[in-house]
Amino acid sequence: MKIAVDAMGGDFAPEAIVEGVVMAAAELSEQVSIVLIGKQSVIQELLQKHDVSAVANIELVNADDIIEMSEHPTKALSQKPNSSIGVGFKLLKDGQVNAFCSAGNTGAMHVGALFSIKAIEGIIRPCIAGFVPQITGGHAVMLDIGANADCKPEMLAQFGEVGSIYAQYTFGIERPRVALMNIGSEEQKGSLVAQAAHQLLKESRRINFIGNMEGGDFFAGKADVIVTEGFTGNTMFKLGESFYSTAKQRGISDEFLDKTNYESVGGSPILGVNGNVIIAHGVSSPLAIKNMISLAIRQVESDAYTKIAQALS
Amino acid sequence: MKIAVDAMGGDFAPEAIVEGVVMAAAELSEQVSIVLIGKQSVIQELLQKHDVSAVANIELVNADDIIEMSEHPTKALSQKPNSSIGVGFKLLKDGQVNAFCSAGNTGAMHVGALFSIKAIEGIIRPCIAGFVPQITGGHAVMLDIGANADCKPEMLAQFGEVGSIYAQYTFGIERPRVALMNIGSEEQKGSLVAQAAHQLLKESRRINFIGNMEGGDFFAGKADVIVTEGFTGNTMFKLGESFYSTAKQRGISDEFLDKTNYESVGGSPILGVNGNVIIAHGVSSPLAIKNMISLAIRQVESDAYTKIAQALS
Numbered sequence: 001m002k003i004a005v006d007a008m009g010g011d012f013a014p015e016a017i018v019e020g021v022v023m024a025a026a027e028l029s030e031q032v033s034i035v036l037i038g039k040q041s042v043i044q045e046l047l048q049k050h051d052v053s054a055v056a057n058i059e060l061v062n063a064d065d066i067i068e069m070s071e072h073p074t075k076a077l078s079q080k081p082n083s084s085i086g087v088g089f090k091l092l093k094d095g096q097v098n099a100f101c102s103a104g105n106t107g108a109m110h111v112g113a114l115f116s117i118k119a120i121e122g123i124i125r126p127c128i129a130g131f132v133p134q135i136t137g138g139h140a141v142m143l144d145i146g147a148n149a150d151c152k153p154e155m156l157a158q159f160g161e162v163g164s165i166y167a168q169y170t171f172g173i174e175r176p177r178v179a180l181m182n183i184g185s186e187e188q189k190g191s192l193v194a195q196a197a198h199q200l201l202k203e204s205r206r207i208n209f210i211g212n213m214e215g216g217d218f219f220a221g222k223a224d225v226i227v228t229e230g231f232t233g234n235t236m237f238k239l240g241e242s243f244y245s246t247a248k249q250r251g252i253s254d255e256f257l258d259k260t261n262y263e264s265v266g267g268s269p270i271l272g273v274n275g276n277v278i279i280a281h282g283v284s285s286p287l288a289i290k291n292m293i294s295l296a297i298r299q300v301e302s303d304a305y306t307k308i309a310q311a312l313s
Numbered sequence: 314m315k316i317a318v319d320a321m322g323g324d325f326a327p328e329a330i331v332e333g334v335v336m337a338a339a340e341l342s343e344q345v346s347i348v349l350i351g352k353q354s355v356i357q358e359l360l361q362k363h364d365v366s367a368v369a370n371i372e373l374v375n376a377d378d379i380i381e382m383s384e385h386p387t388k389a390l391s392q393k394p395n396s397s398i399g400v401g402f403k404l405l406k407d408g409q410v411n412a413f414c415s416a417g418n419t420g421a422m423h424v425g426a427l428f429s430i431k432a433i434e435g436i437i438r439p440c441i442a443g444f445v446p447q448i449t450g451g452h453a454v455m456l457d458i459g460a461n462a463d464c465k466p467e468m469l470a471q472f473g474e475v476g477s478i479y480a481q482y483t484f485g486i487e488r489p490r491v492a493l494m495n496i497g498s499e500e501q502k503g504s505l506v507a508q509a510a511h512q513l514l515k516e517s518r519r520i521n522f523i524g525n526m527e528g529g530d531f532f533a534g535k536a537d538v539i540v541t542e543g544f545t546g547n548t549m550f551k552l553g554e555s556f557y558s559t560a561k562q563r564g565i566s567d568e569f570l571d572k573t574n575y576e577s578v579g580g581s582p583i584l585g586v587n588g589n590v591i592i593a594h595g596v597s598s599p600l601a602i603k604n605m606i607s608l609a610i611r612q613v614e615s616d617a618y619t620k621i622a623q624a625l626s
Contacts, residue, residue, distance in 0.1 A: 135562060146496055149504040183459055183547040191462040191544045215551030219559050231504045232545045234496040238528030239552055243559070246532050249448060250567050257563065 001031055002059075003296045004097040005289070007038030008066045008084040009104020011282045014038055017103065018046040020289025025057050032297060033057040035097050037084045039064065063087040066104075069282060073107035077115065085109060089116035092275050099276035099296040101267060103284040109277060110147055110270060117275040120305070122312035124155050126272035127230065128279065129166065130237045133259035136221030141167045141176075143227065145268060146234035153196035156180070156227050157204060162271050162308055163225035164207045169302040171224070175208045179223035181232060182212035193229065201227065206311065219260075266291030269299060272308065276300055314344055315372075316609045317410040318602070320351030321379045321397040322417020324595045327351055330416065331359040333602025338370050345610060346370040348410050350397045352377065376400040379417075382595060386420035390428065398422060402429035405588050412589035412609040414580060416597040422590060423460055423583060430588040433618070435625035437468050439585035440543065441592065442479065443550045446572035449534030454480050454489075456540065458581060459547035466509035469493070469540050470517060475584050475621055476538035477520045482615040484537070488521045492536035494545060495525035506542065514540065519624065532573075579604030582612060585621065589613055 005021055007014045021034050028034070036043055040062040047055050065083035067076040080086055085108050088100040093116040102109055110126070119126050127144035134140055143159045144151065151159075160178045167176035180198055182190040187198045189212065201209045213222055218240055228236070244261035247254065258264065266288040267278040276299050280292050299305075318334055320327045334347050341347070349356055353375040360368045378396035380389040393399055398421050401413040406429040415422050423439070432439050440457035447453055456472045457464065464472075473491045480489035493511055495503040500511045502525065514522045526535055531553055541549070557574035560567065571577065579601040580591040589612050593605050612618075 135559060149496060149502075149507070181548055183462060183544055189462075191542075194462070194544070215548035215553075216555045216558070218552045218555060220555075228548075229504075231496055231507070232548055235494055235528035235541075235545055235549055236552055239531045239549055240528075242529040242531060242533070243556060245529070246448060246556070246569070247565075250569050252560075252565055252567055252570075254560075254563050254565055256559070257565075 001297065001300055002033055002035050002097040003293055003300070004035040004037055004088050004091050004100045005293065006084045006088055006102035006104050007036045007043050008063070009102040010280065010284045012284070013103065014042055014046060016284060016286050017289055018043060020284070020286035021058060021293070022050055022054060023286055023290040024293040025055060028057055033059060034293065035059045035061055035091065037061045037063050037088050061087060061091065067108045069105050071105060071108070073105060073111040076105070077108055077112055085112055089113070092277070093117050098300045099278065101278040101280065101292050101296050103280035103282060103289065106279050109279045113270050113273045113277045117273050119273055120309045120312060123272035124158055126270055127159055127162070128268050129163065129271050130233070130268050131265045132218060132226065132237070132240060133256065133264070134221040135219050135256055138171065139265070140223055141225050142233055142237060143271065144230035144233050145237045146230045147270070148230040150231070151193060151229040153193055153200055156193065156197035156229065157200035160201050160209065160225060160227045161204065161206050161311065163227065165308050165311055166271060166304045167224045169304040169307050170299055173224050176224035177210045177222070178207045178225040178227060179210050179213040181226055181228035181236070182214065185212050185214065187212065197227070263288040263291065265295060267295050273305070274309065275305060314610065314613055315346055315348050315410040316606055316613070317348040317350055317401050317404055317413045318606065319397045319401055319415035319417050320349045320356050321376070322415040323593065323597045325597070326416065327355055327359060329597060329599050330602055331356060333597070333599035334371060334606070335363055335367060336599055336603040337606040338368060341370050346372060347606065348372045348374055348404065350374045350376050350401050374400060374404065380421045382418050384418060384421070386418060386424040389418070390421055390425055398425055402426070405590070406430050411613045412591065414591040414593065414605050414609050416593035416595060416602065419592050422592045426583050426586045426588070426590045430586050433585055433587055433622045433625060436585035437471055439583055440472055440475070441581050442476065442584050443546070443581050444578045445531060445539065445550070445553060446569065446577070447534040448532050448569055451484065452578070453536055454538050455546055455550060456584060457543035457546050458550045459543045460583070461543040463544070464506060464542040466506055466513055469506065469510035469542065470513035473514050473522065473538065473540045474517065474519050474624065476540065478621050478624055479584060479617045480537045482617040482620050483612055486537050489537035490523045490535070491520045491538040491540060492523050492526040494539055494541035494549070495527065498525050498527065500525065510540070576601040577604065578608060580608050586618070587622065588618060
């Protein structure tokens with residue numbers, strides 16, 4: 001198994017990325033190697049600080065260009081085929097790597113996935129999934145957390161199905177409990193989109209829909225899959241992550257609140273595309289990168305995207 | 314000044330309500346009295362447990378009916394004019410009380426306000442404001458937190474103006490910083506409604522618009538007024554409140570996290586109507602009721618609703 005990582009993407013790239021990759025490499029099984037994509041000379045210099053044995057399972061692939069965080073995704077991708085993101089998607093599309101991860105321009109990652117490996121047939125819109133730690137243990141899969149600010153009810157219903165398959169295969173949860181984020185427990189509550197989505201989710205035979213959940217249930221362990229529009233999902237997800245930074249500012253250290261730290265999972269998969277694509281926070285630290293690689297490995301092993309494609313075919 | 318309180322509304326009514334009113338009464342200045350509305354015999358029995366002097370500034374007004382939490386707001390209000398909520402709005406409309414507070418049926422409180430004291434002329438839709446504790450001190454006013462699940466951009470722009478006036482007069486903040494909750498800092502980010510609202514807020518000369526804020530800034534002290542649709546506002550506000558219960562479950566006690574407890578403010582005003590109407594959580598405890606009464610007094614003193622009406626005229 002080969003996991004490709006964009007060495008040049010992120011606010012602290014390439015240093016933090018290479019550091020995280022080296023941390024991950026120390027724990028990899030023999031079957032896994034990491035493909036670092038970026039300016040070869042820069043990466044080599046950073047890797048040379050480490051023992052040869054410590055970086056033996058890291059391969060380099062050169063990419064001369066970088067897509068900056070502020071660049072327009074579609075324009076940047078077409079103008080810079082030799083950017084680390086462009087090269088990453090080429091490797092992924094050609095089957096030379098099993099997953100591609102980046103902390104760089106999120107829009108470029110999304111567009112790159114759509115243009116290279118493409119959306120799974122039948123998927124209305126791919127989405128981004130976030131992992132919400134639950135106080136009862138484990139994580140809930142929340143989707144969408146930002147790819148689609150405006151959603152149609154049919155998209156939310158599909159997020160429920162996609163999230164359910166992902167939770168089943170990647171987290172090993174039998175019959176995942178799927179809930180719709182809403183502003184009341186009754187089915188007639190909420191926005192027009194949420195009301196219509198509730199009916200579609202209720203009618204779906206492919207999922208175990210448990211009804212609406214409210215904002216206060218976010219960490220409460222009531223659901224395995226949380227369905228919401230990208231706008232609400234993004235704002236809630238970031239608020240949830242801020243529990244960690246707020247607690248830290250208050251000098252509080254707690255095992256559960258520590259899990260709300262973005263670093264503890266490190267990445268968010270784009271779901272509904274024909275391959276494993278994982279994006280990370282721009283501010284990603286080495287620990288976040290290391291954990292993102294663990295997630296990528298788990299996702300490749302679970303083969304969730306093939307299961308999603310099978311379910312939709 | 315007279316503050317009317319619905320004795321019969323809320324999951325733990327009338328006991329918790331009466332208890333909270335007695336707590337508040339102990340700290341009232343001479344100019345303030347509380348008008349308790351509900352079944353006279355029941356309330357009298359509860360008040361008799363206290364010294365006569367402790368309840369001297371509490372008046373009773375009888376109301377034979379109760380609107381249950383599950384009842385349809387409009388239907389219940391027309392069929393039960395002698396309900397505690399119906400009587401409360403009659404007193405408020407007739408100018409016999411300066412504010413009306415209830416932990417009962419939120420929909421009935423909203424509809425009751427619209428039917429009795431009515432929306433201020435020029436207000437597109439009244440909204441509900443929530444108070445978000447800020448780690449830098451004080452609270453931000455967030456609106457809407459649930460009255461309008463779907464909003465038009467013009468509504469969001471107006472929430473900005475209403476919230477700004479409220480923050481100025483009730484919290485004494487000069488030129489309140491107004492921010493739009495969004496999923497990115499750039500103005501072209503977000504849902505179609507958020508994008509259009511951003512432009513309207515930017516063009517408004519009545520407010521100090523500081524741009525978008527993100528979910529992670531919720532507690533960060535970046536804004537005094539947080540503008541958002543009722544759907545996102547409600548889910549985020551409830552998630553923010555869950556910080557307290559999550560911390561408590563983890564055995565954490567902290568001065569700031571304690572402020573995320575709904576009890577610490579106790580109530581949410583309906584803004585954009587011709588009077589002071591405050592609603593509280595159904596689960597309200599005596600402490601929450603006591604704090605809701607403090608908020609009502611502050612709001613009456615600030616005369617914010619008149620200032621809002623003047624600004625719109």
